[in-house]
Amino acid sequence: MVKSDDIFLFVQVVDEGSFSKLAEKLEMTNSVVSKRISRLEKALNVQLLYRTTRKLSLTDAGQALYGKARLAKQALQDAQDTVTGYGDAVRGKIRVTVPSVSANLLLSKAIAEFCQLYPDVEVELHVSNRLVNILDEGFDLAIRTAFLEDSSLVARRLIDSQWIVCASPSYLNQHGIPHKPNDLLNHECLIYKYEGVGPDNWLFQQDGVEANVQVQGRFYTNSLAAIRDAAATNFGIAYLPRALVHDDLMSGRLVSLLADYTAKELGVYAVYPKSRQPDKKLNLLVEHLRDAYLAKKEYLY
CATH class of the missing domain: 3.40.190.10 (Periplasmic binding protein-like II)
Structure with missing residues (x-):
């Protein structure tokens, strides 16, 4: 007979990623956790986990059970929390x-x-x-x-998070300061690409009207921190959350640009x-x- 406690224990094993971590968390022995998972597999007549010395991975049957059982476990937790x-x-x-x-x-x-x-x-x-x-x-x-x-x-x-255009003083000394959004077309811009696509169209506001400028650059990444670092090392101009570069602005490592035009606020x-x-x-x-x-x-x- 399948025991619901064993199913919920299986969900916890998957969430923790190992028998030993869960055993330590629940103050049980590894052997007890292992025996209960084996008991569940025997009751269901199917293998749920591939066990190696380094990690656990789900079989197709294990993946199917985990998806449904996790939702059931959450529903039970919600009922208790209510x-x-x-x-x-x-x-x-x-x-x-x-x-x-x-x-x-x-x-x-x-x-x-x-x-x-x-x-x-x-x-x-x-x-x-x-x-x-x-x-x-x-x-x-x-x-x-x-x-x-x-x-x-x-x-x-x-809360709202404002984004700003910024660059290092050294980059601006070498390449000049953009005074209007379209001036960015003549600059190296650092482009945030999220999962393969991203905003090389930067949003600005001119005379009360929103406008996009399609910037260009040779540095693309899905990491905002990497863009900040590239800007701080004089590689180009970035459009980043103020929260990420606040300390850089205070220290002078980066300088805010086009403040009268920036319109990106999330x-x-x-x-x-x-x-x-x-x-x-x-x-x-x-x-x-x-x-x-x-x-x-x-x-x-």
Whole structure:
């Protein structure tokens, strides 16, 4: 007979990536975890995991079970959290995904502070610039800029993030200062390409009208930090979030350009599934992160 506890243990094994990590976390022995997974495979009459000395990987059957079982486990957790929400206690687990710029600026520290405030809350933080499918991958919350429309998600605006055009003083001494957006056509521009495509059309505002300038350059990357580093080493002109280059502007490593024309401003959102009713701990975390952004607003705009 298939035991539901074994199925949920299987989900935890996959999430942790190894028997030993999960055994340590649950204060169990490796052999107990292994025996329970073997018991589940025997009950289902199918192999779920490929086991090697270095890692675990899912079979096709394991992948299918994990997808459904993770949703069932989340539904059970949601039910428990809903009941818990009626009391004063704040406890449970929150899986959060955030972009690297926000994580490095303030979110990693803010989430650690949140865990200190609420010792019965466990937060699993994933830092990635990839547009994570929070429904398929089982996240409770995502922090995103430029929220993409999705009917299955709810988004709460936390703050706005201004982007600026900037370059190093040495680059400008050598190549000249652009005074209007079209002057960028004569400059080496550093282009952010997200998953193979990206904004080589830079947004500006001239005489109250938005306009795009299709810039050119020899440096393309999906890393905003790499663009900042390239700009700081005199390679070209960048269009970046102010939060990423605030310290560089303060130190003089980078200089802001075309301030009267820049028009790129993206909202920073807390995003969660519609099916995931925000309980007390999730609401508290969102408020905590909003306060953390507001305390750093000089970095953002």
